[in-house]
Amino acid sequence: MYLPHWPTDRWRRQRSEASQAPLVLTAPAQGGLRLTAVDARAAAEGLSPGQRLADARALVPEIEAADADRFADGQALARLADWCGRYTPWSAVDGDDGLCLDITGCAHLFGGEAALVADLIRRLAGFGVAARAAVADTPAAAWAWARFGDSMILEPGMGLEPGTGRDRLATLPVEALRLSALTVESLRRLGLRRIGDLAGLPRGPLAARLGSELLSRLDRVFGVEAESISPRRAPASWRARLVFADGIARREDIDLATRELLKELCRALDADGRGARRLELAFYRLDGTAQILEIGTSRPTRDIAHLARLFVEPLGSVEPGFGIETMILGAVATDKLAARQMALPSHQRRDIEDLAPVLDRLQGRLGRNAVVRLVPVASHLPERAVTVAPALNDMPPRHWPAELPRPVQLLASPEPIDVTEDEEGPKHFRWRRVEHRIAEREGPERIAPEWWRTTGDPTTRDYFWLQDEDGRRYWVYRAGPGWYLHGLFA
Amino acid sequence: MSTFRAKTLARLREQIRTLEKPGLSDRQALEFGDPAIDDELPGGGLASGCLHELAASAQDAAAYGLIAVLLGRLIGEAGVGLWCGLMPSGGPALPYGPGLARFGLPLERLVLVRARKPAELLWAMEEGLRSGRFTAVLGDGIAPDLTATRRLQLAAEAGGATALLAFPASERRSLRLSAATTRWRIAACPAVMPDRPRWRVCLERCRNGGRREWIIEWSHEALRLRVSAALADRPLAAAAV
DSSP states (O other), rough: OOOOOOOHHHHHHSSSOOOOOOEEEEETTTTTEEEEEEEEHHHHHHHHHBHHHHHHHOOOTTTTEEEHHHHHHHHHHHHHHGGOOOOOOOEEESSSBBBBEOOOOGGGGSSSHHHHHHHHHHHHTTTTOOOOOOOOHHHHHHHHHHOOOOSSSOTTTOOOOOOTHHHHHHHHHHGGGGHHHHHHHHHHTTOOBBBBHHHTHHHHHHHEEEHHHHHHHHHHHHEEEEEEOOSOOOOOSSEEEEEEEEEEHHHHHHHHHHHHHHHHHHHHHHHEEEEEEEEEEEEEEETTTEEEEEEEEEEEOOOOOOOOHHHHHHHOOOOOOEEEEEEEEEEEEEEEESOOOOOOHHHHHHHHHHHHHHHHHHHHHHHHHGGGEEEOOOOOGGGEEEEETTSHHHHHHOOOOOSSSSEEEEEEEEEEEEEEOOOOOOEEEEEEEEEEEEEEEEEEEEEEEOOOOOOSSSEEEEEEEEETTTSEEEEEEEETTEEEEEOOOO | HHHHHHHHHHHHHHHHHHHHTTTTTSSSSESSSSSHHHHSSTTSSSSTTTTEEEEETTSSOHHHHHHHHHHHHHHHTTTEEEEEEOOSSSEEEEHHHHHHHHOOGGGGEEEEEEESHHHHHHHHHHHHHHSSSSSEEEEESSSHHHHHHHHHHHHHHHTTTTTEEEEEEEEHHHHHHHOSEEEEEEEOOOOOTTTTOEEEEEEEEETTTTOOEEEEEETTTTEEEEEEEOOOOOOHHHHHH
């Protein structure tokens, strides 16, 4: 799809005032302001990008000029690509002025390829965006036809079999191959103006004279070399879609529609023995923008009520604008999920399944990393002996070494303390500006550094259990000449 | 107190309890495992399906021993516990698994939630309590107001779970209003050996019960609590904090 006047169309759309003057966008360049984009009316007057603004004004005094914003143009184009997700999940931005949609297998939803393209162009025209679209068997051919073809649409359904599409493509100028200006110039000098002129030539000399880019482009147009579209968002394998004739805006309607979509999607997942891990709910608004919500679950699930609950909070952020015309729910990530989960042998497993709904709610609000479990790690170093794991990961009861004295609180990092010691060990110490007289002590327990690790503290630590006169219990250690407090006992 | 008066009082308390909350009297209670404590508590232990507060002395971690014991008992063989703490922001310390496990806390059946704000922590507690999936829910580090404690109490009743609130003790907090069924105050107490930590435990407030104070000893080998001394009813603050 080619958007010949995208920057000016976008500019006009942003400012809703309907000025009829030819519009040009300018940016500073060598020799003053130069045109970067012209709208249809300005183009009809003979203006083209690259001209100096002063020259343009001399030719067409009534033009309106504004500053170009390439960055915003790109952003808006990306948003438009997202919006095209209403037609197909495979939508991508193509250069500065184009979009590329893979409508394989999607066209029937809109009544065929021709109807889809007509609908797309009509809607874009409604947004004030001029577009030329072409449907072809390869992205390169579609690109070529959208920009250089004579009719709006390369006959839909017409493939590139020899004798039909191939011949028509051969009539296009060589620029349609998307070559660099230099290559085009060389070709013109050789008298090769049309794609057809190139097709019959021997490949070896062609590559030798003009580089391999030319051959690769040629192959792409004719489908010999595959070209893939990288969609802006990973397309979902399981999707459900609802279209509203007039657009909906009320929260109740959106909730209802979400439920319908979930029902449909869960049916499809059920049939394939999958459960959703991540869902994307996309809203396509009447004004041509899209909003996408995402939820995640901790275990694969097809529980409609559960998934609906997870959507409750995010749905609050939906801005329907003038109305939502299409909603598409896609399962972006799924896992195997057997048809029935009831006959699980282990009790514990059942409990964990039961926990999934409440844990998902907690994770939904507090974040994925905020709901965890403690897991022991086989390490002598106290600070490495425990780690956190996602709360719902399968976790058999693990052995926590219970024989050794370990504190119930471990300081985030050991704090240096002033210790007075006698022959047997520490006598009293000062921690956080408070003096503690030691009444009981036990130790030392020697903990050697893990020699196989190259990072971290390489000194050996001697740990002591200390109890002060008030009965408070501390875990301190000596490393080299210094003393540190590392934890508090209960 | 004469035996007659004691009996009358006990009977009256029992009547009040049945009037107050139908079904509460036949609710289960978590035994501490030593009659010296359990007999003093209405219902014979820590009432489940209720909110309990534990005020910890701010300078030590003694309370976390008792908390781990209680949580472990509440989780039991088949339950799951929820520990809601605040995200450590340079704060004193994190709950440390290897130490907590020694108090019989089954960490593989404990879910840890780290909230950014007290409001989130309260929300998480309520969510956990109401879900009915957890047998015990601990809120670590907050002392919410009366309304919030009422909500927690109601959520605990609704989900049949026991709620615990742990926070550093302070004068202001011990005077604040709360809907909790009991409030405990826990401070360190000198132990004879590392494997037998002792705590000074004061039952500061108890619905349908009086103020009591004990010195409780935990044994890491036997995994049980034992009262080593029942103390006279006197303020804890002067003695230990």
